[in-house]
Amino acid sequence: MxxxxxxxxxxxxxxxxxxxxxxxxxxHSNLFSQIDVKMTGYVANLLQLSHTDARQLQKQFYKDYGTTLKGLMDRYNIDPDDFLQKVHDIDxxxxxxxxxxxxxxxxxxxxxxxxxxxxxxxxxxxxxxxxxxxxxxxxxxxxxxxxxxxxxxxxxxxxxxxxxxxxxxxxxxxxxxxxxxxxxxxxxxxxxxxxxxxxxxxxxxxxxxxxxxxxxxxxxxxxxxxxxxxxxxxxxxxxxx
CATH class of the missing domain: 3.40.50.1000 (HAD superfamily/HAD-like)
Incomplete structure (x- = not known):
């Protein structure tokens, strides 16, 4: 370092x-882990996938598009405002x-x-x-x-x-x-x-x-x-x- x-x-x-x-x-605050869980749940609900499959797809979007949101917009034309509101509803x-x-x-x-x-x-x-x-x-x-x-x-x-x-x-x-x-x-x-x-x-x-x-x-x-x-x-x- x-x-x-x-x-x-x-x-x-x-x-x-x-x-x-x-x-x-x-x-170590693990704040982003809350967002990560919300994103996986969003993908699972949107595409009716299991948690495991939704998480795999979420991370593939992250790798290919830079963010899960960008992948979902390009592939499924989702409402970005809805996504941002739901995944940032955290403690x-x-x-x-x-x-x-x-x-x-x-x-x-x-x-x-x-x-x-x-x-x-x-x-x-x-x-x-x-x-x-x-x-x-x-x-x-x-x-x-x-x-x-x-x-x-x-x-x-x-x-x-x-x-x-x-x-x-x-x-x-x-x-x-x-x-x-x-x-x-x-x-x-x-x-x-x-x-x-x-x-x-x-x-x-x-x-x-x-x-x-x-x-x-x-x-x-x-x-x-x-x-x-x-x-x-x-x-x-x-x-x-």
């Missing part, structure tokens, strides 16, 4: 871009507020954005529960992306254009290496967030993407500490002065 990155490598960054699920909140109390992360984000110089394949409501609820929502300038969700998810290049282009961002002056934080391919090609600094004390066996086989690791500049299992380490000047503890 990259524990102590050189702050000079981020001195040019004016726009900071964060994925939401398993990035801003930690993998956000699982998330523990993270004041250290909020302080680390607050002190980053420049603008901060959430860029998620989920919808705005989900991002707002999760970020609010974490205590970081007020630190962000805006949220770019799957609706703003015109339902084209990461890792498609169109999603990144639309995000950058909408907010007037120069990719070469920005950094992106993601938990999926394949979602950093286009940001790296565009000139962004890329940081992969992995579970604490990460081992490859922690990931399900269809969610591992070792072929994309060449597009990752840094890897960390502690986002707040990483952000503190790249702050200009004195490294902050993450607590208010």
């Amino acid at each position: 990259t524990k102590n990155p050189d702050p000079l490598n981020f001195a040019h960054v004016t726009d900071w871009v964060f994925d939401l699920d398993n990035t801003l909140y930690p993998h 956000y109390s699982w998330l523990v507020p993270d004041p250290a992360l909020a302080m680390a984000i607050k002190h980053l110089p420049g603008r901060k954005f959430i860029f998620t394949n989920g919808d705005r409501g989900h991002a707002e609820r999760a970020a609010r529960q974490l205590g970081v929502l007020d630190e962000f300038d805006d949220i770019f969700d799957i609706v703003a992306a015109e339902l084209m998810p990461k890792p498609a290049r169109q999603a990144y282009d639309r995000f950058l254009d909408l907010h007037g961002i120069d990719a070469k002056s920005s950094a992106m934080f993601e938990d999926l290496a394949r979602n950093l391919v286009e940001p790296k090609a565009l000139g962004m600094k890329t940081v992969l967030i992995v579970p604490h004390n990460f081992e490859p066996t922690f990931s399900e086989i269809w969610e591992r993407d070792p072929d994309y690791t060449d597009h990752v500049d840094y890897v960390t299992d502690d986002l707040a500490s990483f952000l503190n380490a790249i702050q200009p000047g004195q490294v902050r503890t993450g607590m208010p002065a």
